[in-house]
Amino acid sequence: MNILEWSFLSGVLTATAPVLLAALGGLICQVAGVFNIALEGQLLWGAFTAVVVSDLTGSAWAGVAGAAVATLLFAGLLSAAAVSLRADPIVVAVGLNLLALGLTAFLMRQIFGSGGTYTSPDLAGLPTLAELGLDVPVLGPQSPLVPVALLLVVAAAWWLGRTRSGLRARGVGQHAEAAAAVGLRVGGYRHGVTLAAGVLCGLAGAQLALGNVTLFSEGMSAGRGWIAVVAVMLSGVRPYRLLLACLLFGIAEAVGFRLQGAGLPQQAADAAPYVITLVALVLAAVAGRRRRENA
Amino acid sequence: MRITPALAGTAALFALAACGGGGEAGTTPASENPPAKSIILITPNPVGTNSFLQLGVKGAEAAAKDLGASFKLYESKDPTSIAQNVDAAVRAKPTVIVGISFSFDDVFSTVPKQHPGQQFLQVDSCAKDQAPNLACVSFKEHEAAYLAGVEAGLLTASGQIGVVAALDTPFIHRWIDPFFAGARSVKPEVTGTPLYVGGNNPFSDPARAKSQAQTLTGRGVDVIAAAASGGNQGVFEAVAASGGKAFGVDVNQCAQSPGNVIDNILKHVDVAEAAAIKEIVAGRTGGVKVYGLAEGGVGVTALAEDATASGCTVGDNPEVLAKVRQVRDDIVAGKTTVADPLQG
């Protein structure tokens, strides 16, 4: 493989990482029966808090930790309203997405004194693996959070398939009443996954704002949280399929850049992944129906 | 191209993420006794950190100062409140009412006709149905892009240059085609590649802008013009990592990424607007006033007196500075013409 293709793969991985981290959060929520569409807002909040903490402390890792904690707290709102108070998680998520957009715009002006884009020499970005001594193709230019995201896919698969708590979480998601009847604390599992998704979205935001680039700009999540939701849908709550779905979007983004040269309207390239997703959903549904009919 | 947060917001597709512009007319109340001369500037959006609108305010203030006129700023919260602000301005009866951007196209094709005694000025666009008491200011952005292209052609080592633009629209091609043409004028073998940010938030997606810039640098491109509004910083990061260089757009962005920005494709909104206001006050009303290099309405930082101290890397290359100034003189003198992509 020549250098050009390495850089292509590397670009795909960079584009995939924040979406994948957020999607992992969506996946574990889905497993336990919480439909979480607040990923977009949490991703934006994570990006903002990562930049604020990194800017204050001069440490990117403090920024990552800060984003994880801050987004955990933010997810606490969803957890409290949707799990404790049994509000509809879709509705609460719509509220959280608005709240994140408003709060980041508001606080940005309060903290940095202006809107738009913020960057500064004091703002520490995450180092690349190459800078940390792991100078290999594809992974070398990535931040350490990228291999972490990939390992988390493996961890999620192991948790869901091999651990008692993972199996129980699935039980909670598939049949809450039955799970409660055998003594499982349904609310506890749901609080757990919602908060964990907050941490994952915090990492996703930190990767976006301190890994992919080193800055914050208003609305910089730019729909990545929604793509994560779509990926969760496509995955059928299987972590490896989730990885594939996220890579599909990463590749679509990278290939989209290349299609532009070929005279296709850029909007067609941008819409393509969503059209493909719809078609894939139709095919999956048809295949699923056939399986059931045969069974 | 102008940096318009409104566009950035509106382009955001997941409407949840795009819910930015909430409100309405933030009008500054007009005074009761207007002095002999007065100027009211209406913006389509809050000025805030919008550098384009900031220049607009600066130009109107400068003109007011020179003319001894009073100056009032009516900020619209979003384009839907423009009509109300224009009404308020008309009631205040200033010497000139200035509106910035295409957002005024509709209002300015009706209101000036209803108030023939009132002078209007529209900056950076022109209402289709232009009344005799409406003057318009437009820019030859392509001339500035051409000059930047000359610099890029002289400074590229690989012979490959690129542009990362927000969207693929004919207007945005004013920053692309002339940039490549300028480069080829000094180095005919230069190849130019444009890539577009697109996606869900094309005017404010630095991560996508960066990955496109990386796609370009991965192919050996070493000079990239950043016409991606809020995404420009991502382009600067990409060239910094690859050892390439970038161009900023609209305002001096060299300080945003020290050592990585060659120069900027500038639109001197303030200069053009102040000049146009003075012309109107002097009685030369109506018509379209086009500001290019000759009028100082567009340019590059390299043309400034203090180019070597501007923080832009072009300042380290005296021969490039000299060449750019010579090409500028050629364009002004009509010896070189820059093709306008919009006329193509």
Added chain:
Amino acid sequence: MMSDRIRGLLIAWAVSIGAVVTALLASLVVVALAGSSPAEAAQALFDGAFGSTNRTAAMLAKAVPLTLAALGWVLAFSARRINVGLEGQILAGGAVAATIGLLVGGVPAALHLPLLVLGGIAGGALWAGIAAWLWVKRDVNEIIATLLLNLIMVQAVSWLVSGPLEEPTHTLGQTEPIAATARWPVLIPGTVLHWDLLLVPLLAVGLSFFLRGTTAGFRLRATGANPAFAAYSGIRTARVSALALVASGGIAGLAGASLIGATPQANMADNFSANYGFEGIVVALLARNSPLGCIPAAFLFASLKQGGGLLEARAGVPSGLVLVTQGLVIILVAGAGYLFERRRTRRVTAKAPSQPLPSEAPASDPTR
């Protein structure tokens, strides 16, 4: 029985109003913490929406698409279909309306405006129809389908306004103003308020009557309340639900036609839907899915949107605060509802779940 219902309604409204008041107070606390004067901010917010005829008219103009989108949600939700694609349906309806306004010429207003309106309805209904078809025939969950269709339509509109429908100078990324004959006439001269305001009472009362007073409306509600029982009593639930989704899209498309034909600029630009499709959901929620309740709820949200404009200019408060307030209202209404409302345990789906997809996931079950 009757008094129970009235008591329930009173409590429901108390919850909504309480949530709004709490969210406003919380926002004012944020203003105070940020070092600005809450009194000044509140005054600016009020003046921004009611300070002059112009501003009140602008507020009312904003309430029109908000109410329509909310009614679209209510209609689909009566059959327990979750239409999060209102935004895309507004765009689709507006795109068709704009095309009619631009390309059809030489017809009198008496014909052109109805064409624009019908085109808007058709566009929205068609776009929702794709999701309805996918749901009925292909078992694709309507939440994900409508969400994806939003994304696709945004790109389609972006392509239209910077491609085939762009104004002749190709500089602005938007269309020319549509023909004067296709526009809604202005209701109050000199303001941005158009006659499409009439749609608000018309459709709200109409939908309320339809749901409560007609057989078709009964079938719709029966399908939503208990699909298994509805099917058992001979209602073709899949068909009813799909039609509800399509009609819901039609109302959203009507809002799209208003955003093209009842605005001062009267043209189509990128993302002209301006988030009305999602805010409409919030309005419907605040109105507790009552069609008539959507009117005051929409006015409240329109006042916030309109009033927020003066916040930054006069009180120096970044207008992002209005979004914060809106977000808080939603979370509080959603969260508080449970404390007052007895939990209902009916199942949602009109069809047997075929995939482990979101609306079937118990915790997201919107009817609980």
